[in-house]
Amino acid sequence: MQDELESRHYRVHSPLQAQLLMDRAWLRLLDVFTPEARGMADAARVLGVTTEWLFKRVRRLERAGLLNVHEIRPRAGRAVRLYRAASDTFFVPFSLVPPETVGRHNRAQHLELFETAIGRAFRRAPFDQHGWGFVTARAPSGDVFFRIIREDGVRWADLGEAAPVMVSGWHLLHLSPGDARDLQGELRALHERYAGRAGEIPFLLGIFLTDTSNVPGLEHARDDSHG
Structure with a gap:
């Protein structure tokens, strides 16, 4: 079962990797390099940012081992580095990220x-x-x-x-x-x-539902369902 899991997902081992992957902003950035490799300019165009802004962030993902140089293409002047995420999906164990903080x-x-x-x-x-x-x-x-x-x-x-x-x-x-x-x-x-729909306007949707029966803070709330 463990071998099957690791064959499907990259198993994260460091707290830094876990920290970056638990941040949706970093995860969305990394996803641009998944599943195909991209150069810095191409990725910046997709994200709608400057290459200067992206450069430091790519370097941080690379140092963390989440992003790798997939290919170096010769070009007149400076060669173009194509980066690809270390995996299409990542598994972050709760031993690195406590469940209550996810x-x-x-x-x-x-x-x-x-x-x-x-x-x-x-x-x-x-x-x-x-x-x-x-x-x-x-x-x-x-x-x-x-x-x-x-x-x-x-x-x-x-x-x-x-x-x-x-x-x-x-x-x-x-x-x-x-x-x-x-x-x-x-x-x-x-x-x-x-x-799955592709519209032109971005909307932010949040869905939250959890059992609060043993969580302090709502003791004053009325419950007329049995009255």
């Missing part, structure tokens, strides 16, 4: 990006007009939340195509184990349904 950096990084994008949306039409705000509301489960609304009762979601495309909010749900697994499956299927 994704923590990326969630924080992407949440900051998400909040910046949401902030910009609220500074543009229609929210730059007078009368918009939020109203407190209560879900059937007893959880409370905020709803974006205009003073005359119009919700931003009621604006149709004039409303920005965004979904934001944390929701406390009280579910049976079966319902929780059904929801998990539906969320995964929803993501997969759209993940």
